[in-house]
Amino acid sequence: GQQVMQIPQYQHVQEGEDFTTYCNSSTTLSNIQWYKQRPGGHPVFLIQLVKSGEVKKQKRLTFQFGEAKKNSSLHITATQTTDVGTYFCAGPLGGGTSYGKLTFGQGTILTVHP
Amino acid sequence: GAVVSQHPSRVICKSGTSVKIECRSLDFQATTMFWYRQFPKQSLMLMATSNEGSKATYEQGVEKDKFLINHASLTLSTLTVTSAHPEDSSFYICSAGGGAGNQPQHFGDGTRLSIL
Numbered sequence: 617g618q619q620v621m622q623i624p625q626y627q628h629v630q631e632g633e634d635f636t637t638y639c640n641s642s643t644t645l646s647n648i649q650w651y652k653q654r655p656g657g658h659p660v661f662l663i664q665l666v667k668s669g670e671v672k673k674q675k676r677l678t679f680q681f682g683e684a685k686k687n688s689s690l691h692i693t694a695t696q697t698t699d700v701g702t703y704f705c706a707g708p709l710g711g712g713t714s715y716g717k718l719t720f721g722q723g724t725i726l727t728v729h730p
Numbered sequence: 731g732a733v734v735s736q737h738p739s740r741v742i743c744k745s746g747t748s749v750k751i752e753c754r755s756l757d758f759q760a761t762t763m764f765w766y767r768q769f770p771k772q773s774l775m776l777m778a779t780s781n782e783g784s785k786a787t788y789e790q791g792v793e794k795d796k797f798l799i800n801h802a803s804l805t806l807s808t809l810t811v812t813s814a815h816p817e818d819s820s821f822y823i824c825s826a827g828g829g830a831g832n833q834p835q836h837f838g839d840g841t842r843l844s845i846l
Binding site: 717 | 836
């Protein structure tokens, strides 16, 4: 079945260092979404990517969608303590086009040491 | 922005108890809502799709008689964990806003269920 793999599982950085998490799907995705979940909280939508090779930026966050639409990455420049949390990628379950029924990657837990 | 409200946020109860969790879309109508389950430090796993006015669609391995879903209105879906046991202890989260069109998912705050 469809799998969305995400690495690394954990990442510890010093404040100011960069951080990247990678997401790979076993099937081509119509879109990929990224979410952030703070400790004890619920996932919060960050962004969605639809086009092959798409790159989007949100301040210090850069999101990329691979040319084959099977992989994606999230890069944070100069991390801050407020970036702490778990970052999930998610794609439509079963390779569909629905933005709602999602399969999530395992998530990357980011800790930032001040 | 769109808000999804989930209640209760925390439940602690004895084994054998049935627990109902509510998920409401506060400022939009949701014909479809989704229920996820998350174990500590793990990912979200889709349990079922809640469809307004019709039966829910369950993912493989999820017992429909164990996790009853009702979506009686365009703003409310409920998940009832029947005769809960310790292995049902988990974080249950609903979402809405997706489906047709370019709408991102908005998640409820989640319900942390602890069965003693």
